[in-house]
Amino acid sequence: MAEDSSDNEIIINSSKNIRKKILQMAMEAGSSSAHIGGALSITDILSTLFFKIMKLDKKNPLSISRDRFILSKGHACLAYYASLSELGYLSDEELKTFEKNDTNLPGHPVMNKKLGIEFSTGSLGMGLSLGIGVALASIKKKIPYNVYVVLGDGECNEGSVWEAAMAAPNFKLNNLNVIIDRNNFQQTGTNSEIMDLRDLKNKWKSFGWHTLEIDGHDIDSLVKNFSELKGISQPKAIIANTIKGKGFSKFENDNKWHHSVLTKSLYEEAIKEINN
């Protein structure tokens, strides 16, 4: 990984490409629909992690010391697949199989370590527990790596999230990072309409996590904060304030695009906006 400030340009460019791939896959999925809004909201987080922060080895995707990534909000898999494609783990041909019969890339991730997919997710509230097990293994085996788990804010409705949130500080997992995609929406409405999360940052803090609230689309801030967090000897919870549908103005903060069919004309309009 390069270390100079031009890296952030690389991340910004990767975010653009990831967004375009998300939209292309969504459009090609046709009538089977795709989770678009929540994929676009985590795009900048994923591109920062994959292109700057995480220790990965493209030549050896199964390297024992690689940092581990878990997409707990599995329905946002379009962003995951597109990021893995940008990294070179997934071919363009593979991406075209999204949600097609017999695919490796269905509408929620299926574990395929060779393709860079660490775990199957899609049932909400399970990724953080897996992350604890993986982080514990690093400490027990003395193989240093970091674990990054991306949760949705709606996902924080699940009680199992809080079982795991309670355990990680007790196990002193300073290699565990949780990023909460705080886009303020869930499937059928806003968080406050469905189940108000109130002061999410203080909730995590009171469970014993080092917490931080940042702009989930500000690449400079994401890079700076993720980098600084590596030195903190506590499990870390980052509340990333994001915009559902970020990148195409017609989708932003419109929950219709949580899961919807993307037409060719709208796709072309979105691509034009992203390119500009």
Add this chain to the structure above:
Amino acid sequence: MKISERDIKTWASIGTRATFGIAALEVAKKNKDLIVVTSDVSTSAGLDRYRKTLPDQYLDVGIAEQNMIGIAAGLASENYKVVTTTFSPFQVLRCCEQIKMNLGYMHHKVCMVGLASGLSLGSLGYSHCSIEDIGILRSIPNINILSPADGLETVKALDAALLSENSCYIRLTGVSNNQIIYNKDYNFEIGKSIKLRDGDDVTIFCNGAIINECLKAAELFEKKNLSCGVVNMHTVKPIDIEAIKVSLKSKLIVTVEEHNIIGGLGSAVSECVSKFSKSPPQLFLGVNDTYSKAGDYDFLKKKYGLNSESIVANAIKLLKDYE
């Protein structure tokens, strides 16, 4: 693990839970990659000595079973051998979807030990009985289901589960001072049942602590001039088809289980029997799809016709109906 006659007697007197704790410690001492994960049940699972002896191979997640399975799967994904344990309803039902996703769907290998399954905690009420565990787990692919007969078979089942390519659920039944079914070491293989007694008129398929009642029932059948075979179907999944095939020559197949008659051993045997064109009738003995009032182990066994006398009486009645 070398097994002496004294071990077998000790395990019978302390019951399967405490036996599991002893066996886990012995296995873990020889395998540094083995971790036992519990949810605040160290004493109930006989793991007190384990916890003190091998603190680095022991993890208590608190009363949080969903998290227990997720953490176990995360450790398994990094090549740890993982054993989880808590009381059976919480080991299976409370974290059922985590089992499906992490062990079934992703095929991470974890050995789950369900304590005090069946009816042994009947006086505590059905929150603590477990008559649904087999039915639920049978419908999740990639999980073996084992129900050991006694202390020795608990030790054998744990050894076999740790060598298995699949996740396993070990269902512990009975109380302390259980009857010994196996008084010396023997060959235990997942998926291969063990004939405990020969006899062709009636074949009883059973497992767990209730085997004792079935062996007593077989004696009673003999007194009524009916020969009775007893098969320890210690593995409910994968079921031993060959043993079931042999039983088709009987006049009656009887399944006896500390489980709802829907979804458990009886169902597994019946699904197999139905593949054959000629088969005898089957008597399903177990909990008759109900939650009754609470009561102690013997009371509930009697209530559901799982004691030896009731097994024989119900079987003979059915045989007469078919005459």
